[in-house]
Amino acid sequence: MLSLDRVSKSYRVGTFGGKELLAVKNVSFDIQPGEVVSLIGESGSGKTTVGKMVLKLLDITRGRITFDGADVSMVKGSAVKDYYRQVQGVFQDPFSSYNPIFKADRVFSMIKSEYFPSVPNSEWSDKVEASLRSVTLDPAGVLNKYPHQLSGGQLQRLLVARALLLDIKYLVADEIISMLDASTRIDVLNMLADLKGRGLGILFITHDLSLGNYISERTVILRKGVVVEMGATDKVFGTPTHPYTRALVASVPQLHKKWEDIEAELAPVDTGTCPFHEAYPLAGRSAVPAPDEPTLVKVEDDHYVGCFELDSEKVKLVA
Amino acid sequence: MSLQVTDLRVYYRTLAGDVKALDGATFSIADKEIMGLAGESGCGKSTLGNSLIRLDGRMRYIGGSVNLDGADMPIWDKDAMVDFRFREVSVVPQYAMSAMNPTRKIGKMIGELVESRGIKYAEIKPELERRIDLVGLGRDVLGQYPMELSGGMKQRMVMVISTLLDPSLLVADEITSALDVSTQRAVAETLVSFRDHGFVKSMMVITHDVSILYQIADSILIMYAGKLAEKASTATIINEPRHPYTQMLISTLPEVGVRYKEKKLTGIPGSPPSLLKPPTGCRFRARCPLAFAKCVEEPPFVTVDTDHQVACWKATGTDA
């Protein structure tokens, strides 16, 4: 199990790093093997930062990420390589994920030279081909080509195939289909979902609610670095409870439902006094010290919401 | 009829030869109509939009005509187009954020822009301020630099500027794709309100996101590989599309409520043909599950129903 325990990330900004900028604050959730957790947020929500911390590409400021019980921050030196054997990532921009001057299949040979130096070449190419087939790619069509000769969808699948060459248990997929065209993105999404069958745990980072809803078992909604709502996907989308989640659901353009109709179903919640809501008239200049961020309250089984307005009475309403 | 485009062809010059990015487009946009233009990247939708505004150095006019409010637009002539641009046809570009000069205050920039068209800034300022209020920006934006505005604010500001002279046609090119969902909705609804207020007569909204079009467009034109595939009212395109490409495209879109567990969607196998040497006949032929012998001939873009045009032999019922 991969779990995040009150993970925070801050950056020092200003002269001599005098100010602290919180990008992610006390984020906690976990990913079980064989499940897809989607981490949904808008730009600046800190979703990519969370992914990079899981992948050890960024240091954690406070809190802990544990992988099968072991603290990930403590993984140092040669153990890092072992960690990457089990936890891998795929990123948003397929073209920027490849070194443009090398052939695309170099991502495979890099894995070979670092992890399988003793595997004979013929055995290795069998392994690569099997891995390519498992992501529905034709080896002949993609090997020995430069990145710009392949489509975005092919490139993203190659990267998943690369991860599968290792014995990965978890995959961080950060906006991996947002730059793909409609006719190919769904195939990449399906391919990702199929990996669940292999017992893979996937952290699916996206800004697109409908994609998160399509693929994931559980959903975490992130706003300005704070988790506002999380739980089973059908519950989070079925009964969105936090005003922010409701606003998000209401603004997602749908194909068979107009915005007005969605809004009518999701009557807005009165959030006038929430110090975290922009509508709060004294936001940012209130004389009353702002409380810590709201703690996540269990509103029903496997459905948590962090909102001050959510007193016991309203909890009953949604439950 | 506000805009009438007839057999418009615009190619891209490359060292490998002409890329036939827009290969014969015939359609019209009615007064008060918001037409969505959708398709995958490389289908020619941006080429079509740009060619109505300004042909850049690599674009080559091959043939066809564009008629706006009864007057033919000389789109092949950059200089002659100056009279039309901004006054008659205007654009909100994809990266509106970078469309504004960062060293000029917004008000000053607008002043220079309108004065270059022979209009006094002082005369137009009251109307400008009224529209700034309308889109929910404060009037003090005129004294600010573009970098002081957020992405969504810049987008709305550019929309106000582009439509300041009440152009007949507004081309909005992927203006929502870089925005967050909540801002996206505000920007899209602003577009509709501009039409409702009569700031623009008709609109062409280019995007790869069909669901945005479902929310705001009156009609949708689908393009594939440099050709028009289908045009119809929004409801018809979404609910009863006739062209197999439109049908497949709509069915690949996941919606809130559609789950992998319950309903597995499928993509369209294959990829679009190279536009350097496009295949003869129907360009969707190689990916089309319904393709048959007749498809080696190019299907005409013909009317099959009221306000419904399709370029497909199967859809027009001439497969006998």
Added chain:
Amino acid sequence: MSVATKSDVGSQEPTVVGSPVEEVPAGKARGEFLYFAVRSKKFLFSIGVLGILAILAIVGPMLDSSDPLAYNSTPMMGPSADAGYWLGSTLNGQDVFAQFANGLRATFFVGFLGGGIAALVGMTIGFVAGYKGGWVDEMLNMLTNIFLVIPTLAVLLVIASYLPSDMRGVPFEAIFIGLTSWPWAARAIRAQTFSLRNREFIDLARLSGRGGWKIIMQEIAPNMSSYLFLTFILLFGGAILIGASLDFIGLGPHEGYTLGLMMYESINNSALTLGLWWWFIPPGVAITACVGALYVMNVGLDEIFNPKLREL
């Protein structure tokens, strides 16, 4: 430069799917490099020019073993193959060809050693600062800035006055130039590295278990290879020019002979007014041809290294 810009998939229009690409014969990267190199006119031209100059520098002094400083000919004699003075003689009757051949050799030496040291130091500091970031970057940046503002000439004057003259040969000049001319290169490379470091393929290389040094050498450096080569060319040319100017103010080597010294002496002895063109034209042309050929080579190499440019 060859650092490819981030391609924006959404706005890529027109997309040429499945564009025909020149078939590359099977083989390793080196074979591929050669395959395109022999097809690049620019590369072949510059290699030719540099080759000729290099052969002259190596073979020239062997062909004409006379002492370049000896006064053993008629002064101010024009070029004459019969007399054995291919480039004529100086105002004082020295053999211009002997001077030119020896000077070319020394100039190449100053360029290679000086430019090489500067490139090595500049690249190391630039790469490390750009890749590591944080306090390492700040420290190295400070060091770079200090070196950038050191008045080279003043330091050289001080050194010159204390250094025994038998140590002030061409190698000393080259090393001194190398150790003082790296800062701008370091800054430029740091900036390039910094922008590449945030690209996703660097993250992916880290996820493949690659260490920092390997990433710099195998991911970042190859991406900037033509840029690095340009840096070297500029440092190479710069070293030659700095060397010539040092010679000009009398801070040059006391041993050996360079093209800079040659031009300095020719101008000093009014070769221009006396019309002794064979004295100053050859060193001038040689320096220009050398630096120019290196520049053309840079453009050619850019096309060879960058697979996208190849297809144009």
